[in-house]
Amino acid sequence: MVRKKPRLAKANDALVRIAIATGRSALHELMRAIDLKTNPVIGRQHVHLLSGLGTMEKERENTVAFPVGEV
Incomplete structure (x- = not known):
């Protein structure tokens, strides 16, 4: 059975x-x-828990698009 990727992908x-x-x-x-944006201390913890992407700590002020291969 083949799983379809979510449309949001x-x-x-x-x-x-x-x-x-x-x-x-x-x-x-x-x-x-x-x-x-409202609580940077908690925000930094969320970034570390959320992502293995590594760049989110630097990018937390600007939301950026990631290339498909990185997700």
């Missing part, structure tokens, strides 16, 4: 890509991103 939105990679909802990731 085609989006260039970094939050959606992280949500797909971690198995969480995009809304959940959006709420965490808002928390990054």
Whole structure:
């Protein structure tokens, strides 16, 4: 049986890509991103827990799109 990728996987939105990679909802990731802006200390912890992407610590101020191969 072949599993289809979620339609959201085609989006260039970094939050959606992280949500797909971690198995969480995009809304959940959006709420965490808002928390990054309002509380940087908690935000840094979330970034480390969320991603194995390594660059999110530097990119937490600007949401960027990741190439498909990195997710």
